[in-house]
Amino acid sequence: MLLLNRANKVLGITTISEGGLSGTVTDVRLIYQYAIKGNASGIIVAHNHPSGNQNPSESDLKITQKIKEAGNLLDIQLLDHIIITPEMDLYRSLADEGQL
Numbered sequence: 621m622l623l624l625n626r627a628n629k630v631l632g633i634t635t636i637s638e639g640g641l642s643g644t645v646t647d648v649r650l651i652y653q654y655a656i657k658g659n660a661s662g663i664i665v666a667h668n669h670p671s672g673n674q675n676p677s678e679s680d681l682k683i684t685q686k687i688k689e690a691g692n693l694l695d696i697q698l699l700d701h702i703i704i705t706p707e708m709d710l711y712r713s714l715a716d717e718g719q720l
Contacts, residue, residue, distance in 0.1 A: 621651060623660035624699065632658045636665075646683050648690050655696050663691070666702040674705050674712040676719065684714055 623631040634654050637644045644667075655663050665687060667680075676684075680703065688698045700715040714720050 621654065621666070622664040623655055623658040624662040624664065625659070626661045628662065628699070631660055634658075648683070648686050651687060652690055652694055652696065655691075656694070660696055662697040662699045663687075664700045664702065665698070666704060668704045668706075670706060672705045672707060672710070674703055674710050676701075676703060676712065676714060681714075681719065684720065688720060 621634050621636055623634070625631055632654075636650055636654070637646055639645075646667075651663070651665065654660075665684075680701070684698070684701045687701070691698045698720060700713055701720065702714070703712040705711065
């Protein structure tokens with residue numbers, strides 16, 4: 621996760637969760653704990669799909685919505701959720717896709 625100020629300057633980078641072979645648990649409270657402690661005005665979250673499939677899963681879309689809704693309450697904007705793959709040029713930005 622990237623922590624950003626109002627000018628979108630990076631304040632910090634942190635790891636929220638590390639998963640196993642088939643998934644991980646993402647706790648929205650931990651995301652915003654780091655964001656609040658880091659005085660962030662906005663955040664960008666990212667995770668990987670080792671399979672190479674850059675399409676968001678249903679659970680990816682659900683957690684994105686939960687993160688966005690929590691951020692709205694705290695006035696900390698979710699700017700993007702990026703899915704990266706082992707191929708460095710293959711990624712999916714949910715903001716670019718209009719899925720935020």
